[in-house]
Amino acid sequence: MKDLMYLPDVVTLNLCEATCNGCGMCLKVCPHGVFELSGKKAHIVRRDYCMECGACALNCQVQAITVNSGVGCAAGIINGILRNSEPTCGCSDSKSNCC
Amino acid sequence: MKHSFLEGNVSISDDVIPLVSTRINFKDFMGAVMVRWGINRDNYRISPGLYAFGNPDQESDVFVTANYKLTFDNLRKNLSGLDGWILVLDTKGVNVWCAAGKGTFGTIELVNRIKLVSLEKFVNHKRLILPQLGATGVAAHKVKEETGFNVHYGPVRASDIKRFIRDGYRADKEMRRVTFGFKDRIKLIPNDFIYGKFYLLGAMAVIFLISGVSSKGFSYKDFSGEGGPGILKVFLAYFSGIVITPMFLPYIPGRHFSLKGFYAGVLVFLILIFLKFTGGNVFEIISWFLIITAISSFLAMNFTGSSTFTSLSGVKKEMKISVPLQIGFALIGTILMVVGKFI
Structure with missing residues (x-):
């Protein structure tokens, strides 16, 4: 099956290749194959497939990756607006409906 | 409460660890059908902590998961024939990926849970296998700093775990990709x-x-x-x-x-x-x-x-x-x- 892609040119993902130590952790944690390793550095090769989950940035030891991560969930964004907080799926704590 | 997935206990010196079945029974199946329809979904959870499956010893792998029972069942049924440990985090009954997004399947909870169950008493290695999607909440290098345990991100799907182990704890590209078929x-x-x-x-x-x-x-x-x-x-x-x-x-x-x-x-x-x-x-x-x-x-x-x-x-x-x-x-x-x- 072909990979599903969402909107192009919206993602906030950034990789500072100068800082990258080439450990390859981002390749392991990314669920959409956004990164590739070549010349002992990671590179963003499928930017538009990024879903901003934040796994790469969190697991980057040298903090070479930044991304404005959060839930890509319309209901969560509506929740956030209604509660005047960050976007959150209704699936928190005891009352859960996960998106 | 006695859960039907419990088969008994494993005693390691003074500690008694619940032994779980790697088979899914009718009750598990019905529970899964119900939560898919939103019935009892907010309360479909098991107690966090350490569990055993098969016949584990100090060399056996430790698999980390969420305390949403649907997630737990999916993990244990894919571990049949293996021996090891399951470390269940308190994710408030939410699956791994969603909980990782909220941080409940996260670095702090993992570090605390390792300490709480005294994991080092049960294994003499430093390998933890986490589902790849847990990476949204867990910083592997911080877990290493705090506990000495090495986080190995396994495949996205539990059904690939045996292949992951057979391939020397390596997941290929396909095992690392989320699909939406x-x-x-x-x-x-x-x-x-x-x-x-x-x-x-x-x-x-x-x-x-x-x-x-x-x-x-x-x-x-x-x-x-x-x-x-x-x-x-x-x-x-x-x-x-x-x-x-x-x-x-x-x-x-x-x-x-x-x-x-x-x-x-x-x-x-x-x-x-x-x-x-x-x-x-x-x-x-x-x-x-x-x-x-x-x-x-x-x-x-x-x-x-x-x-x-x-x-x-x-x-x-x-x-x-x-x-x-x-x-x-x-x-x-x-x-x-x-x-x-x-x-």
């Missing part, structure tokens, strides 16, 4: 269908009330005559956004989920026209077009949260365009419907 999408539909019930009932109530309006004021005859078909049309719009759009997601044109939902709504509308089910009044026909597509589009947009590939930035961008249009369509549609009654 027909089966994955179908499984999510029942819960979304139930979850949106208040939207459905609200819209049905509005249409039902409007159906009773006529130039002579409210009348019971109109309620009973037009209310039913009106409610049915709202239901079809709901079905279009919550069932049709997710089912055929990759095949419906457009990238915006709201646009896909709009197209599905147009299809439903055209079918209704074909069946001469929209009334003969031009106002009524236009108003149904607007209302059906608005409902379908809004609900399809909410499926972004169930999908596995939408980003926060993207959904925000989509909503900026779509939500005003949806509100506009619904409002104008409702007004036209009322106006049509007086002409």
